[in-house]
Amino acid sequence: MTPSRQSGSGVETPAGRPRGTAFLLSQVGAHAAARFADLLGGLGVAPADVGLLRMIATQPGRSQQSLAEELGVVPSRVVALVDGLEGKGLIERRRNPRDRRNYALHLTADGTHVMTEMRTLGAAHEEEICAGLDHTQRAQLTALLETIAARQGLTPGVHPGYRQH
Amino acid sequence: MTPSRQSGSGVETPAGRPRGTAFLLSQVGAHAAARFADLLGGLGVAPADVGLLRMIATQPGRSQQSLAEELGVVPSRVVALVDGLEGKGLIERRRNPRDRRNYALHLTADGTHVMTEMRTLGAAHEEEICAGLDHTQRAQLTALLETIAARQGLTPGVHPGYRQH
DNA sequence: TATTGTTATACTCTATAACTATA
DNA sequence: TATAGTTATAGAGTATAACAATA
Numbered sequence: 300m301t302p303s304r305q306s307g308s309g310v311e312t313p314a315g316r317p318r319g320t321a322f323l324l325s326q327v328g329a330h331a332a333a334r335f336a337d338l339l340g341g342l343g344v345a346p347a348d349v350g351l352l353r354m355i356a357t358q359p360g361r362s363q364q365s366l367a368e369e370l371g372v373v374p375s376r377v378v379a380l381v382d383g384l385e386g387k388g389l390i391e392r393r394r395n396p397r398d399r400r401n402y403a404l405h406l407t408a409d410g411t412h413v414m415t416e417m418r419t420l421g422a423a424h425e426e427e428i429c430a431g432l433d434h435t436q437r438a439q440l441t442a443l444l445e446t447i448a449a450r451q452g453l454t455p456g457v458h459p460g461y462r463q464h
Numbered sequence: 465m466t467p468s469r470q471s472g473s474g475v476e477t478p479a480g481r482p483r484g485t486a487f488l489l490s491q492v493g494a495h496a497a498a499r500f501a502d503l504l505g506g507l508g509v510a511p512a513d514v515g516l517l518r519m520i521a522t523q524p525g526r527s528q529q530s531l532a533e534e535l536g537v538v539p540s541r542v543v544a545l546v547d548g549l550e551g552k553g554l555i556e557r558r559r560n561p562r563d564r565r566n567y568a569l570h571l572t573a574d575g576t577h578v579m580t581e582m583r584t585l586g587a588a589h590e591e592e593i594c595a596g597l598d599h600t601q602r603a604q605l606t607a608l609l610e611t612i613a614a615r616q617g618l619t620p621g622v623h624p625g626y627r628q629h
Numbered sequence: 630t631a632t633t634g635t636t637a638t639a640c641t642c643t644a645t646a647a648c649t650a651t652a
Numbered sequence: 653t654a655t656a657g658t659t660a661t662a663g664a665g666t667a668t669a670a671c672a673a674t675a
Contacts, residue, residue, distance in 0.1 A: 310583065310586040310587050310590055311518075311583065311586070312621070314522060315518055315519070315521060315522030315523075315621075316518075316522075316620055316621025317518070317586065317621050318620075318621070319586060319587075319589075319590040320590060320593065320594055320602055320605055320606045320609070321496050321500070321586075321589050321590045321592075321593040321594065322586075322621075322623075323606060323609040323610065323613065324489075324492055324493045324496045324593065324609065325493045325494075325496045325497040325500065325623065326493070326613065326618060326622075326623050326624065327489055327493060327609050327612050327613055327616070327618070328489045328490045328491070328492060328493010328494055328496070328497070329490075329493055329494070329497065329623060329624045329625050330613075330616055330618055330624045331486050331489045331490045331493070332490040332493070332494065333624055333627070334616075335486070335490065347665090353476075353480055353481075353482070354480070356480060357479060357480030357481075358480075362633075362634090363633075363634065364632085364633060364634080372666085372667095373666080373667060373668080374633075374634065374635090375634085375635070375636085375666085375667080375668085375669095376665090376666060376667080377634090378634065378635060378636090379665085379666085398632095398633090398674080398675070399633095399673080399674060399675085400632060400633040400634070400673070400674050400675065401632085401633050401634075401674095402633085402634080418475065418476065421475040421476070421482065421484060421486075421487075422475055422484075424484075424486050425475055425484040425485060425486045427486075428485065428486040428489065428612065428616070429485055429486065429612070430615055431611045431612060431614070431615035432608065432611060432612070436608060436611075437485055439604060439608065440485055440605070440608045441485045441488060443597065443601060443604065443605045443608070444485065444488040444489065444492050445488065446596045446597060446601075447492050447593065447594070447596060447597070448488060448491065448492055448495075449596070450595055450596035451492070451495055451499075451593070453491060453492070453495055455481055455483075456477070456480075456481025456482050456483070456487075457491075458487075458490065458491050458494060459491065459494045459495045459498055460494050462498070463666090463667080512642090527656075527657095528656070528657065529655085529656060529657080537643085537644090538643080538644060538645080539656075539657065539658090540643085540644075540645085540646095540657085540658070540659080541642090541643060541644075542657090543657065543658060543659090544642090544643085563651080563652070563655095563656090564650080564651060564652085564656095565650070565651045565652065565655060565656045565657075566651095566655085566656050566657075567656080567657080628643090628644080
């Protein structure tokens with residue numbers, strides 16, 4: 300299965316366009332992310348806000364430090380993200396009387412509502428991106444992607460877009 | 465196949481982590497892009513330089529305008545990218561005596577050399593990302609991604625990371 | 630001293646708009 | 653007037669490092 304001599308490395312077409320699986324992954328993945336960002340625009344939140352909101356919704360009372368660690372970003376960035384979400388009235392910082400150094404983060408009623416809308420958006424996005432595939436193909440694709448994600452050591456549910464340089 | 469009532473929309477696990485195919489695509493795609501950027505670092509070029517170099521290599525003499533149009537970016541951005549690549553000695557601007565308004569862009573000898581190394585890097589990257597998959601699975605994944613790319617109207621070989629807001 | 634969070638700062642990326650040279 | 657390219661500028665995103673409050 301190893302052609303003795305082919306044009307170049309096999310990752311480009313004769314016309315010079317990239318054609319490898321890795322490029323396709325990056326291309327389609329960036330498109331999916333951009334489309335989701337578009338959908339989110341209507342809600343007034345940015346892609347980076349989504350992970351934060353989701354973690355606070357799942358584990359209310361988390362500190363900024365713990366979010367920074369799980370997302371792989373510097374604490375000062377969490378300050379900016381939390382400032383934004385608090386300014387929009389989606390979350391609130393509650394002082395912990397036991398240890399007044401840290402905040403316990405909680406969703407507000409508005410924040411809970413936005414989370415619900417985000418889930419609806421997520422389902423619509425899923426449908427849009429997978430539109431050309433039948434049920435079997437979707438399952439196949441998911442399995443292949445999960446295999447790569449595990450092999451590459453990606454943390455389930457955490458987007459690498461957060462990761463520090 | 466429509467469960468009458470499930471936990472949420474189906475795009476999140478009970479623990480609140482996203483699990484949809486679209487999220488996986490975005491996650492794995494971003495990881496692939498980041499790894500490629502890492503590999504490129506050793507060559508001293510950025511991901512955004514790659515498409516430009518490739519287009520100039522494939523069609524020498526192209527103008528900055530034509531690159532801007534194909535990549536979907538504003539001409540002033542091409543100026544910055546071309547400035548960078550010219551500064552590194554990888555490409556050169558040649559005046560066209562027939563129409564002195566535009567430049568014909570060409571790779572230098574160094575640029576050609578870097579293109580060769582980029583192809584090698586591309587093959588290594590491909591191998592790294594697909595490491596957990598056998599030949600059949602790689603072909604399956606490629607086919608599924610190509611189906612989505614076509615359905616979503618993506619231009620073959622052009623990364624959406626360039627696209628204008 | 631150690632920890633949580635904040636501020637000040639700087640750097641990169643990228644778009645908009647005004648401008649120059651040429652046609 | 654129209655086109656190719658450039659410059660000036662501004663805004664978003666994100667890291668580093670110094671700092672304040674609390675433990």
